[in-house]
Amino acid sequence: MAEVTPMEMIAYTGSRVLQDESIVFVGTGLPIIAAMHAQYTHAPNLLMIYEAGSLAPMLEMGMPLSVGDTRAARKATYLKGLCGVFELTQRGYSDFAFIGGAQIDMYGNICSTIQGEDYRQPQVRFPGSGGAGAMAANCEKTIAIMALEKRRFVKQLDFVTSIGYGDGSPDYRDKAGVMGSGPYRVITNQALFGFDEETRRMKLLEVMPGVTTEEIQDLVGFELIIPSDVKEMKLPTEEDLTLLRDKIDAEGYFLKRQVKK
Amino acid sequence: MKKIGSSIKNISQVKYDEKPLEFWGPTPDEARKIMVSKPKGLKDKRTTLKDAVQKHIKDGMNLGLGGFVNTRVPVAAVHEVIRHGVKDLTLSMQSNSICAELLAGAMILDPDRVSIKRAELAWWGYEIIGIAPLLRYMTSNGMIELDDYTNYGMSVRFKAAAMGIPFIPVRDHGGADMELINKGTMMECPYTGRNVYLVPACHPDVSLIHVTAADMYGNSRLMGAQCTCSELAMAGTYSIVTAEKIIPDENIRNYPNLTEIPHPAVDSLVEVPYGAYPGACYGFHWFDMDHIKMFRAASEEFRKTGDKTKLKQYYDEYIFGCANHEEFIEKIDSETLKKVKEMDGGQPIILD
Numbered sequence: 001m002a003e004v005t006p007m008e009m010i011a012y013t014g015s016r017v018l019q020d021e022s023i024v025f026v027g028t029g030l031p032i033i034a035a036m037h038a039q040y041t042h043a044p045n046l047l048m049i050y051e052a053g054s055l056a057p058m059l060e061m062g063m064p065l066s067v068g069d070t071r072a073a074r075k076a077t078y079l080k081g082l083c084g085v086f087e088l089t090q091r092g093y094s095d096f097a098f099i100g101g102a103q104i105d106m107y108g109n110i111c112s113t114i115q116g117e118d119y120r121q122p123q124v125r126f127p128g129s130g131g132a133g134a135m136a137a138n139c140e141k142t143i144a145i146m147a148l149e150k151r152r153f154v155k156q157l158d159f160v161t162s163i164g165y166g167d168g169s170p171d172y173r174d175k176a177g178v179m180g181s182g183p184y185r186v187i188t189n190q191a192l193f194g195f196d197e198e199t200r201r202m203k204l205l206e207v208m209p210g211v212t213t214e215e216i217q218d219l220v221g222f223e224l225i226i227p228s229d230v231k232e233m234k235l236p237t238e239e240d241l242t243l244l245r246d247k248i249d250a251e252g253y254f255l256k257r258q259v260k261k
Numbered sequence: 262m263k264k265i266g267s268s269i270k271n272i273s274q275v276k277y278d279e280k281p282l283e284f285w286g287p288t289p290d291e292a293r294k295i296m297v298s299k300p301k302g303l304k305d306k307r308t309t310l311k312d313a314v315q316k317h318i319k320d321g322m323n324l325g326l327g328g329f330v331n332t333r334v335p336v337a338a339v340h341e342v343i344r345h346g347v348k349d350l351t352l353s354m355q356s357n358s359i360c361a362e363l364l365a366g367a368m369i370l371d372p373d374r375v376s377i378k379r380a381e382l383a384w385w386g387y388e389i390i391g392i393a394p395l396l397r398y399m400t401s402n403g404m405i406e407l408d409d410y411t412n413y414g415m416s417v418r419f420k421a422a423a424m425g426i427p428f429i430p431v432r433d434h435g436g437a438d439m440e441l442i443n444k445g446t447m448m449e450c451p452y453t454g455r456n457v458y459l460v461p462a463c464h465p466d467v468s469l470i471h472v473t474a475a476d477m478y479g480n481s482r483l484m485g486a487q488c489t490c491s492e493l494a495m496a497g498t499y500s501i502v503t504a505e506k507i508i509p510d511e512n513i514r515n516y517p518n519l520t521e522i523p524h525p526a527v528d529s530l531v532e533v534p535y536g537a538y539p540g541a542c543y544g545f546h547w548f549d550m551d552h553i554k555m556f557r558a559a560s561e562e563f564r565k566t567g568d569k570t571k572l573k574q575y576y577d578e579y580i581f582g583c584a585n586h587e588e589f590i591e592k593i594d595s596e597t598l599k600k601v602k603e604m605d606g607g608q609p610i611i612l613d
Binding site for chain 2: 028029050051052053054061065066067068069070071072073074079080081082083084086087089090107109113114117118119120121122123125126127128129130131132133134137156157158160161162163166167169172173174178179253254
C-alpha cells in the first residue's frame with residue numbers, strides 16, 4: 001500500500017470521527033476534506049455549514065479552497081450570511097465544530113490570535129479568531145486538528161482564542177456563557193485524543209501503528225492522561241486514499257502540505 | 262449594570278490594556294440622527310466612485326469593509342479610497358484579505374496619504390494563500406491597535422447597529438481572552454441569572470459594499486453567500502455600494518423579497534463590473550488566486566527585507582496608474598478574466 005502522509009492521516013481520521021445525520025461547521029482545509037470524505041463513505045447524510053452563509057451545499061464544482069469560496073455556496077439548501085449560520089449554531093443546530101489553530105492546551109483551549117504575551121504588540125500576529133471562537137463556543141462538540149508538535153501542544157497558551165474547558169473547573173463553560181458541551185476530539189497525524197469526563201483533561205485514545213504512548217507524550221508539553229486501553233489508529237484503505245488524492249483534493253492544495261518537524 | 266467575568270484570568274497571562282466601553286465610530290444615537298436627517302425618496306443614486314469617495318471619505322472615520330475574505334470584497338472602492346487618501350482610519354470588518362492589506366500597504370508606502378489607526382475585526386489573512394504579511398508587520402511594530410472578536414461577534418455587532426440597538430447578547434467570546442481584550446462585557450442575564458456576553462453595536466461612518474445587482478435607487482440583491490453585507494449597509498451612517506450590474510427597478514419590484522439592502526441604506530451607487538476582482542463575485546467570476554498571490558508576494562518581500570520596490574510597483578501599476586476600476590481591469594489580461602469567469606461555473610443568480 002502507498003505510504004500515508006500526515007495530512008492524509010488527519011483528514012481520514014477526521015472523517016472517521018464525524019457522524020452521519022449530523023451537521024458539521026467546517027473550517028478551511030482539512031476539515032472540509034474530512035467532511036467530504038465522510039460524505040462519500042460512511043456519512044452520506046452529514047451536512048456542512050460554511051460560515052459565509054451556506055448550509056448543505058453540493059460541492060459538485062470541487063473542494064472549496066476557503067470557507068468563503070463561492071463554490072461552498074453551490075446548490076446549498078439554505079444560503080444566508082454569517083449571522084444566519086452562526087445563529088443556527090447558537091440555537092443548537094450544529095453538532096460539530098471542526099477547527100484548527102496554532103496552539104492547544106490540556107483542556108482543549110486553542111490559540112489562533114498571537115504568539116507572545118503582549119496583545120498590544122505580539123511577536124507574531126496570526127489572522128485571528130475568524131469563526132473558530134464562535135464555533136468552539138456554540139457548536140455542540142469541538143473537533144480540533146493540529147500537527148503533533150511540542151510548540152503546539154503547550155502548558156499555557158499565549159492567548160485563548162477558542163474556549164475549551166477553560167481552567168478545567170466543572171462550571172467554567174457555564175460561567176463563560178457559552179452553549180456547546182466543548183472539546184470532543186483532537187486529531188493529529190500520529191495520535192487521536194479525547195477528553196477525560198472527570199477532569200476534562202486531554203486523554204490519549206489512539207496512536208499510529210508502531211508508535212508508543214511514550215513517544216506521543218514526548219511530543220506534548222503537558223501531561224496526558226494515558227489509559228491502558230489505547231488503540232491503534234485505523235489506516236485509510238487504498239480506496240480511501242484514491243478518494244482523498246484523486247477526487248477530493250486532486251490539486252493537492254491541502255494534502256500535499258508538509259508538517260514541520 | 263453588574264459587571265462580572267468568567268475565570269479567564271486563571272488560564273491566561275496575556276498582557277493588554279483594558280478598553281473602555283465605548284464606540285470606535287458613531288454612537289447609536291448619532292447614527293440614528295444622521296439616518297433621520299436624510300431624504301428617503303427614491304432617487305437615482307448613481308455616481309462615479311471618485312465622486313462618492315470624495316463626498317463621504319474623511320480623516321478619522323470608521324470604515325466598514327463588506328464581503329468576506331475574498332468573496333464580494335469592495336476592491337474597486339478601496340482602490341479609490343487609496344487614490345483619494347484618508348488618514349487615521351478605524352477599520353471594521355469580520356474577515357477580510359486583500360482590502361485590508363491594500364489599505365495597510367498604502368499606509369506603509371505613504372503614511373501621509375493613507376493611515377490606519379486601529380481595526381475592530383475577527384480575522385485578517387489570506388486563508389490558503391497564507392498569513393497577511395502587512396498585518397503582521399504592523400502588529401509587530403506596534404503600528405495598529407486591534408480589537409478582536411469572532412466572526413459572529415463582528416457580524417452581530419453590525420446586525421445590532423442595523424437593528425438600532427446599542428448592544429446585543431451573544432454566547433461566544435466569554436471564557437476566552439477576547440473577553441479581556443475587546444469592548445464587550447459579561448453580565449448576568451436578568452431573566453436566567455446566568456452569565457451572558459454583550460457586544461456593542463458597530464456603526465461604521467461609511468460602509469463599502471459590493472453587491473450582485475441593484476436598481477438605480479440602490480435596492481440591492483446579494484446572490485451567493487450574503488456575508489454580512491445587508492447588516493453592514495444598514496449599520497453604516499453612509500454607504501458606498503458598487504454593483505456588478507445595475508438592473509431595472511421593475512425587476513426589483515417583481516421580486517421584492519430578493520432585496521437584501523433597501524434603498525435608504527444606500528447613499529452612493531456605482532456600477533462596477535469586476536468590482537470585487539481579484540476577489541470573487543458569485544455568478545460572475547471566481548477569485549484570481551495568482552493576482553492575490555502576486556500582491557501578497559510583494560507584501561511578504563517588504564516584510565522580510567524592508568524593500569518596498571515591488572510593493573510600490575504594484576500600487577503604481579494597478580492603483581495610481583489607473584484613473585478608475587475600468588482601467589485596472591483593462592490591465593488584467595483577457596485570458597485571466599476568461600478563466601476566472603469559467604471557474605465560477607455559472608452559479609445561478611436572479612437578475613430579472
